[in-house]
Amino acid sequence: MSHRTGLEVSHAAAEAVKLARVEVVAAYPITPNTHVPERIAEMVANGELDAEFIPVESEHSAMSACVGSSAAGARTFTATSGQGLELMHEVMSVASSMRLPIVLSLANRALSSPLSVWGDHSDVMAIRDCGWIQVFAENGQQTFDLLLWAFRVGEDPRVSFPVIVNFDGFHVTHVIEPVFIADQAEVDRYLPPFKPNAVLDPRRPVTMGAYGPPFIYSETKKAQDFALHQAKEVMLQGFAEFEKIFGRKYNFVETYKAEGAKVLLMVIGSFAETAMDLVDKLREKGEAVGLVRIRLWRPFPQEELRQAVRGAETLIVLDRAISFGTLAPVVSEAKAALYPEEKRPKIVSFVGGLGGRDIRLEEFEYMVKRGIELAQKGQEEIYETIGIR
Amino acid sequence: MADGPLTWKNFIGGFVVDKPGNAAEYQTGGWRSQKPVWDNTKCIKCGVCYIYCPEPCIRQTAEGYFESDLFYCKGCGICARECWTNAIKMVQEEEV
Numbered sequence: 001m002s003h004r005t006g007l008e009v010s011h012a013a014a015e016a017v018k019l020a021r022v023e024v025v026a027a028y029p030i031t032p033n034t035h036v037p038e039r040i041a042e043m044v045a046n047g048e049l050d051a052e053f054i055p056v057e058s059e060h061s062a063m064s065a066c067v068g069s070s071a072a073g074a075r076t077f078t079a080t081s082g083q084g085l086e087l088m089h090e091v092m093s094v095a096s097s098m099r100l101p102i103v104l105s106l107a108n109r110a111l112s113s114p115l116s117v118w119g120d121h122s123d124v125m126a127i128r129d130c131g132w133i134q135v136f137a138e139n140g141q142q143t144f145d146l147l148l149w150a151f152r153v154g155e156d157p158r159v160s161f162p163v164i165v166n167f168d169g170f171h172v173t174h175v176i177e178p179v180f181i182a183d184q185a186e187v188d189r190y191l192p193p194f195k196p197n198a199v200l201d202p203r204r205p206v207t208m209g210a211y212g213p214p215f216i217y218s219e220t221k222k223a224q225d226f227a228l229h230q231a232k233e234v235m236l237q238g239f240a241e242f243e244k245i246f247g248r249k250y251n252f253v254e255t256y257k258a259e260g261a262k263v264l265l266m267v268i269g270s271f272a273e274t275a276m277d278l279v280d281k282l283r284e285k286g287e288a289v290g291l292v293r294i295r296l297w298r299p300f301p302q303e304e305l306r307q308a309v310r311g312a313e314t315l316i317v318l319d320r321a322i323s324f325g326t327l328a329p330v331v332s333e334a335k336a337a338l339y340p341e342e343k344r345p346k347i348v349s350f351v352g353g354l355g356g357r358d359i360r361l362e363e364f365e366y367m368v369k370r371g372i373e374l375a376q377k378g379q380e381e382i383y384e385t386i387g388i389r
Numbered sequence: 390m391a392d393g394p395l396t397w398k399n400f401i402g403g404f405v406v407d408k409p410g411n412a413a414e415y416q417t418g419g420w421r422s423q424k425p426v427w428d429n430t431k432c433i434k435c436g437v438c439y440i441y442c443p444e445p446c447i448r449q450t451a452e453g454y455f456e457s458d459l460f461y462c463k464g465c466g467i468c469a470r471e472c473w474t475n476a477i478k479m480v481q482e483e484e485v
Contacts, residue, residue, distance in 0.1 A: 099403030160402050198405040207406035213415075220404040222397040 002182040002246065009140035009172050010035030012179045013079075013105050016147035018049045019187040020103075023074040023194075026054035026065035031117040032169035033081040033107035040077075059084040063091035063102075070100035070162075071208050073199040075151065078102065081169055082109030082116075085123045089130070095162045096131030097224060098209050099197070101154035102162040104132070105147060108269065108320075109169040110355040118356020119169035121269065121321040124297070125329045131224060133163040133231065134298040138270045140177035143167040145248055148182070148190060153238040155194045159231040166297070168270040170356060182246060190245050228299050235296070252301035253308045254293045257283055261290030263372060264309055264345070266317040268294040268330050271359055275318075278364040289368060294330065302337040309338065315345040316371035319383070320353040328383050346375035352386030359386055417444065421464030423479040429454045431476035438468035438477060 007015075013036045017025070025044075027037035043049035052074075056062045062078050070076040080088060085106060095102050109123055110116040124134065133154060137143040143165065150163035167173060182190075198206050212220055232252070239250045256272075257279050258264060267275045272293040282289040292308050292315075294301075309315055315338075319328030327335065331349040338344040348371040353359045363386050370384070393399045401407060425438075434453045439445070446461035447468060457468070469477040 097403065098405075197402050198407065205409045207409070208403060210404060210406045212404065216395065216404075219395065219397040220400060223400045223402075223404075226397070227402065 002180045002186060004178055004180050006176050006178050008035060008174065008176050009143055009167065009179070010107070010174065011039050012140050012144045012177070012181070013147055013167070014039035014043065015181050016144045017077050017103075017105075018043055019182060019184060020077075020148060020151045020191055021075065021188075021193075022049070022051050022077045024052045024054065024066070024069040024076045025078065026056050026062045026069065026076075027078045027080070028056055028059050028062045028084060030059070030081045030084040030109075032109060032119065032173045033079045033084065033105070035173065036079040036105055036107070059087040060091060063088040063095065066102045067091060067095050067098065067100055070095070070102050070196075071098065071200045073194065073196045073201075075155070075194045076100075076102045077104075079105040079107070081107045082111055082123045085127060086111065089127055092127055092130040092132065094209060097220070099160040099224075099227075100162055101151075101160055101194070101196075103147065103150045103154060104162065104164045105143070106164050106166050107169045107173045108166055116355040117169075119171055119320075120354045120356070121166075121319070121329070122354075124164065124166050125321040125323065128298060128329065131161070131228065132298065133159075133161050133228070133235070133296075135163070135165055135296055136269050136294060137165060137167040137172065138272050138293065139172060140175070140179045141248070142250075143172065144179055144181070145242065145246065145250070148187060149238050149242055149250070152191050152241075153231070153235050155196075156234045156238075157195065157197050159227075159234045160197055161228060161231060166269065171270045180246070186245055190241060232299060232301070250295060251304070252296035253304040254295055255308050256291040256293065258290030258292060258308065258312075260288055261312055262288040263314045263316065263368060264290050264292050264312040265364070265368065266292040266294070266309075266315055266330070266334060268297065268318075269320060271318065271320070271353055274359060274361060275364055278361055278368070281361075281365075282368065300333050300337070305334065305337045306341060309345055312345045314372055314375040315347045316367055317347060317349050318353075318359070318367065318386075319349070319351045322351055322354070326382075331383070348374045348379050349383035350386050351383045357387065363387055417461045417463055418459050421459070421462060421482065423464045423466065423481055424459060424462060425457050425464075425466070425468050425477045426480050427455060428476045428478070431474045433474055433476075435473060437471050437473060441467050441471045443467060
């Protein structure tokens with residue numbers, strides 16, 4: 001049976017990785033992710049975890065070592081944040097194109113400059129098209145759960161893709177939360193040993209990441225994208241099996257008090273929890289306001305989003321990143337997904353929570369009020385920035 | 390590499406090449422504009438061309454002279470440049 005304990009979320013993440021019986025971890029410390037690999041390194045040093053910990057000299061090397069390790073058939077994990085992810089960037093698409101199911105915990109952090117170690121979603125949004133499966137956790141429990149799910153789904157031979165589990169830097173990583181830590185037998189039941197589709201083995205040589213001239217490159221990319229879309233079925237099975245064993249339920253798009261809502265907030269990441277408080281408050285006052293939370297970011301759950309917002313008149317989307325020169329990333333997906341709908345809500349875009357700036361309850365309240373107003377008269381600005389001076 | 394014809398539906402995940410050595414099937418001689426031609430009256434059979442060929446697609450014949458495998462030869466001209474006796478000339482594809 002799992003036990004409930006209070007611990008720092010980064011340490012809960014390390015517990016999940018340990019329970020997943022990870023075999024290789026190659027990581028470079030960077031705030032606010034540091035405590036994850038630090039705790040894992042400690043576990044390895046103490047003999048609590050029988051894994052190879054590679055203290056690499058940079059994030060580019062971390063991801064490169066992970067590619068080699070996963071290709072050799074080892075269950076592989078790494079963790080990073082912000083600039084660290086940027087340094088990994090070159091190798092990120094190599095991992096996904098070679099279909100290597102590495103799991104990466106990404107403690108979301110703003111990008112320099114100005115230098116910021118604090119949280120927002122600029123890091124993951126800059127690599128959103130790199131071909132990895134990407135999910136967002138909103139709290140410690142979800143971080144723990146989704147890491148186990150990430151290994152199971154990513155390594156499934158029908159999927160074979162790397163997975164990023166996003167959890168907000170500081171707002172989630174550094175807080176101490178009560179978390180149900182599963183026991184080893186439960187995790188073993190959920191997560192079978194890694195059996196790769198292809199493996200580097202001198203007794204049966206194969207080439208991975210080969211040269212792809214023009215006559216073949218398009219076909220490899222089409223095959224890769226198709227496989228990523230197809231992976232959704234296994235992802236759902238992974239959630240269903242998770243619920244059966246651990247009792248907690250997940251979905252690609254999750255809603256909170258959205259039934260009959262005329263106004264829907266749409267949030268990705270931990271700020272959804274503040275938004276829930278606001279929804280509670282407004283529902284008590286009898287206002288038909290609900291919340292849509294994006295759990296799965298890639299492949300983007302277009303159809304599931306359409307279903308989740310059906311019947312709503314106003315959709316107020318919050319992004320914690322700017323996509324310089326165009327719409328913010330999440331609202332852009334929402335608009336694209338809802339465009340084919342004959343009857344769709346008016347969409348209003350807010351950006352906020354950049355570089356660790358908090359968005360408090362009152363600001364969510366403002367967002368709803370202002371969102372309804374903008375939906376009626378039309379939003380002229382591409383987005384409105386919350387709390388901007 | 391693929392189960393059946395090379396369409397996107399037939400790839401092994403990740404474009405894994407599971408048959409070693411099949412790079413030999415890849416024709417690198419397709420973009421050549423010039424090819425090396427040996428004058429065996431000048432050739433001293435030293436094998437410098439064979440050593441320098443970066444492809445490497447120069448082979449020795451039974452008589453000890455050298456020739457290029459035009460399936461792979463890219464026409465770079467390094468053999469002609471390195472030949473001690475100027476026995477190799479690069480000629481336009483269409484000329485010979």
